[in-house]
Amino acid sequence: MIVYTAKKKAFIEDVRLNRIHEKILLEFRRRLSRSVAAKEVDSWRHSLQFMSNLMLDQAIPDDAGVSLEYHIPLTSKRIDFILSGANEQRQETAVIVELKQWQQAEPLLHKDGIIRTPLGGGWRETSHPSYQAWTYASLIRDYNETVRTESIRLVPCAYLHNMDDGSAVNDPVYAPHTSRAPVFISRDAERLADFLKQHVRYGDERDLLYRIENGRIRPSRSLADAVLTMLQGNDAFVMIDDQKVAFETALELAHRAQQGKRQVLIVEGGPGTGKSVLAINLLARLTDRDMATQYVSRNAAPRAVYEAQLTGSFKKSRISNMFRGSGSFMDAAPDSFGALLVDEAHRLNEKSGLYGNQGEHQIKEIMQAARLSVFFVDEAQRVTLKDVGSRAEIRRWAERLGAEVTELGLASQFRCGGSDGYLAFVDQLLQIRNTAxxxxxxxxxxxxxxxxxxxxxxxxxxxxxxxxxxxxxxxxxxxxxxxxxxxxxxxxxxxxxxxxxxxxxxxxxxxxxxxxxxxxxxxxxxxxxxxxxxxxxxxxxxxxxxxxxxxxxxxxxxxxxxxxxxxxxxxxxxxxxxxxxxxxxxxxxxxxxxxxxxxxxxxxxxxxxxxxxxxxxQTPSANPVMRAADYEALPYPLLDLEEVVPFENALPVYDLAVAAGEFSDPQAVEDCDWMQRPDWLKAEPGHFVTRVVGESMNQRIPSGTWCVFRAKPAGSREGKIVLVSHRDIQDADTGGRYTVKRYHSEKSADDDGQWYHTRIVLKPESRLFGYRNIELTEDAASDLQVIGEFVTTLS
Structure with a gap:
């Protein structure tokens, strides 16, 4: 999803008139039904002024595309700024710019891709901007088939427009990352402009970002499928932001633990934040460094699944030496392992053995057995009375054993469609906590x-x-x-x-x-x-x-x-x-x-x-009435309720998302706003007005056009333009479960002579490249809901 997109010339005008932040915020509210913090709005106003100044360079074409706040599919991450067009060789290119308002930074020589900077009121370790920009480009490449199949070039960089001294971010230790994604500071504005001109010499003639946004998303790789590749030393997952910080911190602590005090690392994260991915990545890296390391879990299921994926590629003895249950360390000699990586640590028990009567305490036994113990915790996944793996309990045992404790959190979301909102919704739904x-x-x-x-x-x-x-x-x-x-x-x-x-x-x-x-x-x-x-x-x-x-x-x-x-x-x-x-x-x-x-x-x-x-x-439409601000370019005036005679002098107006749901009786005056009926239109009960957004039907219905539909039409729909809803549809324009397309069906008769759909095809009619038919097979076709039949446009 892209929150804002425009040509370069329009973007500069939006910044010049000091309305760019308002437009972005409006789209956040319209498309995501939420707002953002005032601090982020201020960052848009500030950072985008710098980008607008760069865009004034006449060598950057006026019809280059500018996209802001692009949401990377299947993650919770957004890209600040993308410039799209074509390079000198006419190759389609998108330049990804990670914007930072940093003023200071300190290099970290012992952690790959990690840097220190003031964040959230204190100095914190975070991923280097060049590493961050490169990982975002890599994620798009991994997930988006349009980028791969059409050989679209993604060029990442970072712009720290408030930073005067670039010695830290350009320290030679970061050369592997800055070589892939150069970093620019305040005095590098001209260099950055040259960089943009180098990669975007011609305009965006084929709506590159639109095609990327609506391109087919490659299915996410599961950890179980990738565990063999990872343990063979290959990168199966790109670690981003907080994941990278946790990974590098664990490697540093592993080295420190061999030289001095015992180390304990607590990594807290909710479902889908990459705890298990981190554990397997650390298992591979530390084992490659000849450190005795094991993956530990109380639950047998993940161990069994990972071991099954390795069978036939690794020796059985090697597999058993990598994966262990949490009750396996009762008799382990102190410091038997360089590192123990405890996944699902919230599931740890106090006692071990078949009857839960052996050993002293699993947390203590694990800590004593290893120089470094890494505990991956989500306390909201404590699911038995015997689960004792809380952060407080881990800290208590670390203190008793004289171990140093480091705590980190994971927030980046890769499950549940990359949606932090869904996880918060589940907590609210189950009345676990009030998340709003x-x-x-x-x-x-x-x-x-x-x-x-x-x-x-x-x-x-x-x-x-x-x-x-x-x-x-x-x-x-x-x-x-x-x-x-x-x-x-x-x-x-x-x-x-x-x-x-x-x-x-x-x-x-x-x-x-x-x-x-x-x-x-x-x-x-x-x-x-x-x-x-x-x-x-x-x-x-x-x-x-x-x-x-x-x-x-x-x-x-x-x-x-x-x-x-x-x-x-x-x-x-x-x-x-x-x-x-x-x-x-x-x-x-x-x-x-x-x-x-x-x-x-x-x-x-x-x-x-x-x-x-x-x-x-159900996705709520608690108030189906559209407000005046939503009636952009409505060609006929709204009527006061006292004036309305349904379908004689007025037609009901619905938001498309509402129309695609099961809205109530269209004659219920109090449930919607009513537009004056055009003199030339013969209205009838069931007609309603809505705006079609997107380019998939632009040969017949230009984006943003207000149209009249006939609700729940009877008779044959073959060859007609219809508004439909289906659970498996993800419309290329709206991302919703509804779409407007040309309808085609194929039917067969059963033994009783009754007709049924064997296939339904919803066809786009667009002048733009990239739209595909939506095809529903027999099973899926039965769940298709035809909301309305297209009657006419109003403009």
Whole structure:
């Protein structure tokens, strides 16, 4: 997504008239339904003035493209400034400029790509601007097929326009990074202008950034698929910003620990922030440095999955020497390892052994066994009563053992569509914490509530093309099939639904097993792993009454060790039991709902709860009435409600996003604004007015044109222009689940002579390159909703 885009000449004018920050902020609010901090608005005003001054160079073509705040797909990162056009050889080029308002910096000679600068009220370590710009370009290359298939050049650089002394950022230690992405300071304005002219000699004639923004996104690589490549010494993931800082800090601490005091590093991060990627990267790098290093986890599932991916490429003895359970260090000699990398450290237990009665404390045993212990923690993923891996507990043991503690945080988001907003929404939804993210308007992630477990199963099976979609559930049903292979575990007779828990033969490899899409996993077989799509069944341990979530650990299966002892605790200390169970139940569903990289489908077994979740999760259009500011270029005036005679002298006006939802009776005067009916138009009930934005139909409907549609048309739609909605559509122009296209369908008759769709094709009609047909197969076609049929344009 690009927040602002214009030609160079228009950009300079927006800056000259001191309205550039207002335009960016307006687009943030319109496209993301949120604002930004005043400090960021001030940075736009300040930094973009410097860029505008550079753009005054006449050798930079007036029709070069300027794009601001480009959101890198599948991440939470944005690029400040992009100049697009073509170089001397007519190769299409996008110059990525990372803007910094830094005034001071200090080089760090012992950490690759890391520098110190005043941030947030103190001196902090952060990634070097050149490294940052280069990684952003690399992410676009990795994710965007348009960039790769059309050989588009991405040229990164950084501009520190407030910095007078460039000795720190240009220290020779950063040469590998500045050679790939040069850094410019305040006195380098002319050099930067020359750099821009070198790479953008001609204008952007084919809307380069528009094609990049709407290009096909390459599926994200999963850690499980990349673990072999990483352990063979190859870079499978680009580490950005806080990830890079954590990686380099761990390497430095590993070296320091060999020479002096024992070191402990706590890395805190939520789901999808790259904790496991960091752990495997460190395992590869430290092992390559001949340091005895092991990946440690309490949960067997991720270890089993990673080991399975290595089988056949590494010797079994080598694999077993790299991956260990957290209870393996009871008898380890002190300092047996150079480093132990503890993933999902929040899952650590106090005791070890089959009956939980061996050893003293897992945290202590791990720290004693290694010179460096790295604990990757997300306390909101504590999902059993025995989980003790909190930051406070880790610090307590470090102090007792005389170890130095370093703490870092990860914020960069790579799961859930790269959306921090979705994670905050889940916390708000489950009433874990108040995040103010009570809707999904700004979230580009496929989250849906379905009406039945069959619908959930169908949704997941249909998305399992890459064997990366699975159903999971709260552990509220006994695992009967563990002893009786034909028994059903999760039975919901009111829905005529039955399924088994993950098969015993698959064990911890359930997430990889070929046919396991038919089974249902639980927290123990999915925590620490990621999927493309996850289907979550919320059981009776979490219900909603009068808008309040109620949890009850006693509704869990007695076979679930997560809450073993909870029933006794309810009798002895009800308040403590309720508080403990509430945290564990909510954290369990939070963890399950954040396993999917692309989407999450939810079904609640309690009807009232399912209805409440549906109400919360649907993208709200709480106020479908458009305000005056939204009626840009509306060709006919709005009428006061007292004047309105529906469809005789007035037509209802809707925002396109609202029209694409299930808006109410179009004759309900109080629910919308009404526009004066044109004299030449014969209106009829069901007509409505909306604005079509985007270029996919510009041969017939120019972008921004106000149009009349006929709501929910009857009869054949073949060959007609229609406004449609579908869960699998991501419109190239709006990013929404709705689109305006030319409709074509192919049909067949069943044995009873009834016709059904075998394929629906939604065709763009654009003069611009890059738009593709949207094709829906038989299964997907049944979910297509035709919102309206195009009648005419109004301008």
């Amino acid at each position: 993210n009570d809707d999904l308007e700004s979230v580009d992630y496929d989250i849906q509530v379905v009406d039945s477990p069959q619908a959930l199963r169908q949704a997941i099976v249909s998305r399992n093309a890459n064997n990366r979609a699975r159903m999971v559930a709260g552990y509220c049903w006994d695992w009967k099939s563990k002893k009786d292979p034909v028994a059903m575990d999760i039975e919901l007779p009111e829905h005529d639904f039955a399924a088994q828990w993950n098969l015993t033969r698959d064990g911890s490899l359930w997430a990889l097993a070929e046919h396991s899409v038919e089974q249902i996993g639980c927290i123990h077989t999915i925590q620490g792993l990621e999927l493309d799509y996850v289907g979550v069944i919320i059981g009776p341990d979490l219900i909603v009454r009068d808008g309040e979530i109620q949890t009850d650990g006693r509704k869990r299966s007695s076979m679930d060790r997560s809450v073993r002892g909870i029933r006794k605790l309810y009798k002895e200390d009800p308040e403590t039991a309720k508080r403990e169970a509430d945290e564990i139940v909510k954290n369990t569903y939070r963890t399950l709902m954040t396993r999917g990289m692309k989407g999450c489908f939810v079904f609640c077994t309690d009807p009232e709860t399912n209805a409440w979740f549906r109400e919360q999760i």
